[in-house]
Amino acid sequence: MSAVAPCKLKASDYKSGTKPVWCPGCGDYHVLASVTKAVAALQLAPENIAVISGIGCSSRLPAYLNSYGFHGVHGRALPLATGLKVARPDLTVICASGDGDGFSIGGNHLLHACRRNIDITYIVMDNEIYGMTKGQPSPTTAPDWDTDLAPGGTGVSPFHPLVIALASGANFVARAFSGDVKGTTRTLAEAISHPGFSFVQILSPCVTFRPDQRDWKTKVHPPPVEFTTDAAQAARRVMTDDGFNIGVLYKGSRDKYNQSVEREVNFECDFDGEFLV
Amino acid sequence: MTDRPAHSFSVALLGKGGTGVVTAGDMLLAAAARCGLYGLMIRAVGPQIRGGESAALVRLSTSPVDCLDDRFDVLLGIDWKHAERILGDISVDADSIVVTDPAEDEVPHSISATGAEIRNLEMAGLAESVTGGRVNMVALGYVGCLAGISEAAISHAIEKNIAVKGRAAVAASVAAAKLGAASATSSVPTLAVRKEAGDRWMISGNHATGLGAIRGGVRFAAAYPITPATEILEWLAPRLKDAGGALTQAEDELASVNMAIGASFGGVPSLTATSGPGLSLMIEGLGLAVCAEIPLVVVNVMRVGPSTGIPTKPEQSDFNAAVYGLHGDAPHIVVAPTSVSDCVFTTQWAVHLAEATQAPVIVLSDQFIGQANVVADPIPAIAFFAKRKLAENVAADFERHAITADGISPMPLPGTRGGQYTGDGLEHSAGAKPSGSIGDHNVQLDKRARKIANFDYGQHWADIEGDGELAIVSWGSTASVVREALQRLPDDLAAKLKLISMRLLLPARQDEMAAALDGVKRLIVIEQNHTGQLYRFLRAWYDLPADVDTLHRPGPDVFRPGEVATKLAQWCRQ
DSSP: OSSOOOOOOOGGGOOOOOOOOOTTTHHHHHHHHHHHHHHHHHTTGGGEEEEEESSGGGGGGGGGGGEEEOOOSSTHHHHHHHHHHHHTTTTTTEEEEHHIIIIIITHHHHHHHHHOOOSSSEEEOOOOSBTTTTOOOOOSSOOOOOOOOOOOOOOOOOOHHHHHHHHHTTEEEEEETOOOOHHHHHHHHHHHHHHSOOOEEEEEOOTTGGGGGGHHHHBBBOSSOOOOOOOOHHHHHHHHSOOOOOEEEEEOOOOOOOOOOOOOTTTOOOOOOBBBO | OOOOOOTEEEEEEEEEEEHHHHHHHHHHHHHHHHOOOEOOOOOOEEOOOSSEEEEEEEESSSOOOOOOOSSEEEEESSSOOHHHHTTTOOOOTOEEEEOOTOOOOOOOOHHHHOOEEEOOHHHHHHHHTTTTTOOOHHHHHHHHHHHHHHHHHHHHHHHHHHHGGHHHHHHHHHHHHHHHHTTTOOOOOOOOOOTTTTOOOOHHHHHHHHHHHHHHHEEEEEEETTTTTHHHHHHHHHHHTTTTTEEEEEHHHHHHHHHHHHHHHHOOOOOEEOOOOOHHHHHHHHHHHHHHHOOOOEEEEBBSSSSBBBSSSOOOHHHHHHHHHHSOOOEEEEEEEETHHHHHHHHHHHHHHHHHSSSEEEEEEEEEHHHHHEEEEEEEEEEOOOOOOOSSSSOOOTTTOOOOSSSSSOOOOOOOOTOOOOOSOOOOOOOOOOOHHHHHOOOOOOOOHHHHSSSGGGGGGGEEOOSSSSEEEOOOHHHHHHHHHHHOHHHHHTTTTTEEEEEEEOOOOHHHHHHTTTTTOOEEEESSSOOOOOHHHHHHHSSSEEEEEEEOOTSOOOOOHHHHHHHHHHHHHH
């Protein structure tokens, strides 16, 4: 019998020690810090967490954590995380993407993960640009942003991921700003604890291809009102705000996805009888 | 050579949607099974979702059969509306009997011109004479009698099939079938019915695939509907739940393959099933499973391609996609069932291979095998189970992709303390850290190739029949046709032949093939595609005799056993 109380896990216990590939000043460093602080606040054992990502700068996140992780193919983090959570409901599953990975190539999966309301937390680090491929417009890039791929701008309006998430049935919707580590930590801890599908858009500046985003720290502000449990009201708020309200916008109480593999698998089952004539 | 074997009886039931020919075909097959016979049925349908013409193509036999005959003994048309859409699949001749209702349109000229005996049967009239009687039951009774199946067996099959509709419905159908039987006079040889026959199973290839998956230990399936693979997933949905597993419907095939990878990463043996277009979408995910070393089974029920192709018809044209479709050097396994019943074994083996090698396995079934319903001997259980080499007690210097002699590295499952790693589609070091180094790339490529190449596949790589010096290599549903063709050849010719039905298509088994071809002078490869895909693969990867022929043609014009027997006889004598 051990009389020693279990050590309290610190944020640093969740880091793998692998040096990130991110540029100096990248917002994603702060997201990494916030994720480790959030899971430390919840005292989740690192081996019981799985962080699943796709492709892009932000999707490098799992390798920097001391949890289980999967760095899959471009756009498919949510399905992979969904399969894992169905197979292993005992795990805390966190999915990480960027705006290209999550909203463009993986956009369809966002709709269905929200609709399914599976109990995972989806973090999208949104910098309104493809960073890893060096500066192409994404679904959240402003229409007049000049790039080599779209000289003079795309002329195409960005879409509104939070409204899409609300319309698709996400059970928890929040916006955070990477530079606000304290607030992001709080929001992430709440998102992880909330049952069903939790979606957190984290404004995370790309200092290399979007140096203008250094101003975001002066633009973000807490929402003027508390979160709502009314999805329509949340959608209206988020469509009419300035895009820089941070904090929890919506908390729902929809039943979460109910399919899962049982811990004790029945290996005695026999379906031979149904084929007997 | 094309003579019909006396032990087999083929009947096609044709009718417009709603006439219930497929139900009648199912009952005929079940009744035959009760009489100790074997058999097979496929549905032929027009392009419509509902309505339109459909046909039940049934073959009954005193011994197991895995393909249709070249011709039909009996073609019964409840009506002939739009029949031309299906008649291409149904060959009749002067020895056939064509049954028609005089109240309906005349038999199409293409049929009557064959010289077949045309018989009138007032199916609608007889059905109307029984309250609640149905025309398909009159047809069932008639053809059952021609085949020599007892009325008791027919009645039993009716009762079993429609008991849920109530006793009155059963009684009406039995009465209608008896009226049909009473109208039949036979001029074709009836089948020798055995009284003390053993148990029989009635099973489709798609259901057999599901059974093999569950027997092998699959407990998660991701599903996206596609013809002709959907029945695998529909069969699995409730049964996985009964077995403590789960099935999730995905939003597309990109999602389904990645869901299966995620579940398998979590430690649950996982499968998804699709057909050609879906396989194309899953190929990137298959490469991820190769690189991250995740066990995965993808069943591809091949249909006519490319693109949407002919979704309801068979072809063996996805060989190249399955073998060569992945980008990069991506060692994986491709297997194919050699008959409908073999779907159980091959799928169960695929689960075993995927779990043991921590790699993706593609099962190449096809529309014929998948959707054919056979009456067969009960399919025994085998001892292949999902068994993954796990890392349970993890040391501090643990490496997920450690270099091992057999190339297989212990895999920690999430929840295992100290085993934390990130599965990755990026090339990585043995310790699972992303790596762009030449050294890491080379050792990981070697390791992943070694574990697939050196695995012990035993004798299951192929089914080998005969010991002649002229060899035939075939696979999938075509192998079943060739197997029967050999049985039809005269003994002196058959003794010259050896059939190699390949179950393991990738990796190539050079040593086993060399042993199988020892003393073989000539070889012919028979398959159902336009370019001879397996033939070209064999020429690339195997040492073959100097004289190699190929017999291939695209689907949906499936090979028939009499036709193949004729061609093989000519080839033998060359």
